[in-house]
Amino acid sequence: MEIPRHWRLKKQRYGLVGEVCPHCDHKIFPPRDVCPNCGDEAKEQYAFSGKGEVYSYTTVYEAPAGYEANAPYTVAIVKLDEGPMLTAQLTDVDNSAVEIGMPVEMVTRKMRNDGDERGLIVYGYKFRPQNFVPTT
Amino acid sequence: MTEVIIAGIGQTEVGEHWEIGLRDLALDAIQDALKDAGGLKPQALFVGNMLAPNLSNQAHLGALIADYAGLTGIEAVTVEAAGASGGAALRQAYLAVKSGMVDAALVVGVEKFTDKVGAEVDEALATASDSDFEAVQGMTPASQAALLMKRYMHENNVPSNGFAGFALTAHANGAANKNAMFRKAIKPEIYAKAEMVSDPLNMFDIAPNADGAAALLLTRRDLLPRDYKNPLVKIAGSAASSDTLALHDRKDLLYFDAAQISAGKAMKQAGVILDQIDLFEYHDVFSIYAALQLEAIGFAIKGKGWELAANGDIGLKGRIPCATMGGMKARGFAGGAAGVYQVVEAASQLRSEAGANQIAGAKIALAQSLGGPASTALSHIIQSLD
Numbered sequence: 001m002e003i004p005r006h007w008r009l010k011k012q013r014y015g016l017v018g019e020v021c022p023h024c025d026h027k028i029f030p031p032r033d034v035c036p037n038c039g040d041e042a043k044e045q046y047a048f049s050g051k052g053e054v055y056s057y058t059t060v061y062e063a064p065a066g067y068e069a070n071a072p073y074t075v076a077i078v079k080l081d082e083g084p085m086l087t088a089q090l091t092d093v094d095n096s097a098v099e100i101g102m103p104v105e106m107v108t109r110k111m112r113n114d115g116d117e118r119g120l121i122v123y124g125y126k127f128r129p130q131n132f133v134p135t136t
Numbered sequence: 137m138t139e140v141i142i143a144g145i146g147q148t149e150v151g152e153h154w155e156i157g158l159r160d161l162a163l164d165a166i167q168d169a170l171k172d173a174g175g176l177k178p179q180a181l182f183v184g185n186m187l188a189p190n191l192s193n194q195a196h197l198g199a200l201i202a203d204y205a206g207l208t209g210i211e212a213v214t215v216e217a218a219g220a221s222g223g224a225a226l227r228q229a230y231l232a233v234k235s236g237m238v239d240a241a242l243v244v245g246v247e248k249f250t251d252k253v254g255a256e257v258d259e260a261l262a263t264a265s266d267s268d269f270e271a272v273q274g275m276t277p278a279s280q281a282a283l284l285m286k287r288y289m290h291e292n293n294v295p296s297n298g299f300a301g302f303a304l305t306a307h308a309n310g311a312a313n314k315n316a317m318f319r320k321a322i323k324p325e326i327y328a329k330a331e332m333v334s335d336p337l338n339m340f341d342i343a344p345n346a347d348g349a350a351a352l353l354l355t356r357r358d359l360l361p362r363d364y365k366n367p368l369v370k371i372a373g374s375a376a377s378s379d380t381l382a383l384h385d386r387k388d389l390l391y392f393d394a395a396q397i398s399a400g401k402a403m404k405q406a407g408v409i410l411d412q413i414d415l416f417e418y419h420d421v422f423s424i425y426a427a428l429q430l431e432a433i434g435f436a437i438k439g440k441g442w443e444l445a446a447n448g449d450i451g452l453k454g455r456i457p458c459a460t461m462g463g464m465k466a467r468g469f470a471g472g473a474a475g476v477y478q479v480v481e482a483a484s485q486l487r488s489e490a491g492a493n494q495i496a497g498a499k500i501a502l503a504q505s506l507g508g509p510a511s512t513a514l515s516h517i518i519q520s521l522d
Contacts, residue, residue: 009268030269036385055389056287058334060279064258067274075275077283077384085384087270100290111272124272 006122011045013124016106018084020046027082050106051130052080059095066112074098078127092128103130140233140371142518143240143360144173144353145480150317150468153347158192158248159204161349165473166205166244169351174361176353180238181205181212184225184245185472190260192251201244211238218264219421221245222475223376223505223514226352230374230516233354240359246349247471257345264508266382278342280383280509281422282334288390288424289336292439296336300327301445302423303340306459309452310466312492317346317468341423343463348470350477367487372500373406373517375399381511390439392425392510395432399504399515406500406517410434413517414498415457415485416450417478419506420464429504430458457495460485475505479516486520 011017018029019042026037027046035042057076060067067073074090076098090098091109104127111122146168148161156164162183170176181202189195198212215225222245229241249257258278262271265280288294304324310316322340330338354371377397380386386393403409416435420426427441435456436444444450450458461467461481464474482501484490498520505514 005268012269030382056283056290058279058282058286058337060274060276060334062258062276062278062333063255063274064262064271064276065255066259068255070274073274075273075279075283077389085389087266087273087275087382087384089273100287112274122272126273 003120006120014108016048016050016125018046018048020044027084029080029084029086048080048082052078052104052127054098054100054102054104055079055085056100057090057098076127078104089126090128091126092132104128105130138234138236139357140230140354141357141360142352142369142371142479142483143176143355143364144169145351145483146172147315147350147477147480148348149315150346150348150470152250154250156347158188158194158246159200161248161347162201162244162246163205165246165349165351166242169242169353172366173353174364176240176355176361178207178240178242178353179210180229180232180241181207181210182225182229182241182243183212183214184222184243184476185214185216186218186221186247186264187260187471188248190263191257192248216472217512217514218507219419219471220475220505220507220512220514221472222350222477223503223516224475224512226476226479226516227374227376227514229352229354230371233356240353240355242351242353243476244349244351245470245473245476247473248347249345249471250347270382277508278337278422279334281424282337284383284389284509285341285424286336288427291390294442297324297328298442298446299341299423299427300324301442301448301450302420302426303327303465305445305450306420306463306465309460309493310462313461313467316462316466317344318462318466337422343421343465343469346468346470348468348473348477350473350480352476352479368521369483369486370519370521371516372519373402373408373515375401375405376512376514377401379511381508383509390428392428392432392513394510394513395429395504395506398513399433399502402502402515402517406519408500408517412500413456413502415460415482415495415501417460417482417501417503418458418463419474419504420459421469421474425506425509426458428510433504452493452495460490460493460495475503475514478503478505479518482518486518
């Protein structure tokens, strides 16, 4: 159970809220308060559009504890349109159909659960193809 | 100038030691190193360990191991830097001796992987990445290496078997190492047919996690026993560097900055240039890491590190022999011990004690130990004085 650790990251997990540097306009995700571009303080919040493209990806068959129920799943490094990269699972996509450069968008999904029915369920961002059409 | 000598080396066989616990593994390697050092008594112990609090519910290894080794009372602490823990512990011992504050310092790298198995080990390994923004996504070090390898192959047009040379070299060299986990050479067909773990990373691109311990005793040259019998080997350069913890925060994900910086500093301190390095013990926990290290240090240009393996340049008779006793791939990856094994093996090469794997006339070795995707990099130049 790590409730405080996940709770305090809710803006990032649910809203993709990072920072923008007031000195050089560099967009920052995850937030880090010190701009990696110019080194000045950067605490101004900035909500990302959630659009980006796949920089690289792979499919995980042997999942770590807490993620077995989801395996196999594809994890990617996504380059956001505003510049920064992040690590995220892909969802709503056939694992074999993923390609480098594929346009993706953020959605909110269940990330992991701690096992028993009283365990913590962690929600957060995943990414799906931008051309995703839900099947009904 | 103070010369820091590697007076004693010791190691256990790497493998799945179900019957041997963490403290006994460490003790084996320590006794081996102290015996080799000819009676020198350490005043400090630096333990390199990565995951004991996770895998064995055991922290506070400094006191535990010093006590268990009959060294109760000496200074003893753990040094942790993920996969670079062994290299980092060695550097602390080196600094202690080099500064003159400690006469003889013992380093032991130890890892006990098999106290847990499967998904729990993967979860433990993932704690070395950014827990809030990488591990939470179900990313593991192996899957991270896989997507790094995929991007590398995409940008550099690497054929599907392009990385085979790393595993072939490691297994060929491991065959004659009695402490290696795997002592059998493999054929290219075996690599080509290997089970995919995380595309494009197959099981031969990943070093096996295994139990093991390795130890070094460092002292100043003027403190060596009169009847000291081993050929003299010194640490000529030692350096460390760090990079972003999270891979996604790098400007260039396919360049290991910390590997370049720490190797460059260690070589500068030693007054050594690339052409003088006779062997390189790299951190081949994943074959893509080995390729990126060869490029960062300058043995290959960017995007061409894999070709050194494909061309046989890293073989025992090649331009720059690597993983000379099997590397992490064949000797086995013993976590916080990995960086210490590298230096034990490099020292045995420089003492001309490497048997069938001996690099003729080897005088200078580079060992580089990485934590994560070179989020930490430790580099040591080891040099023969005979």
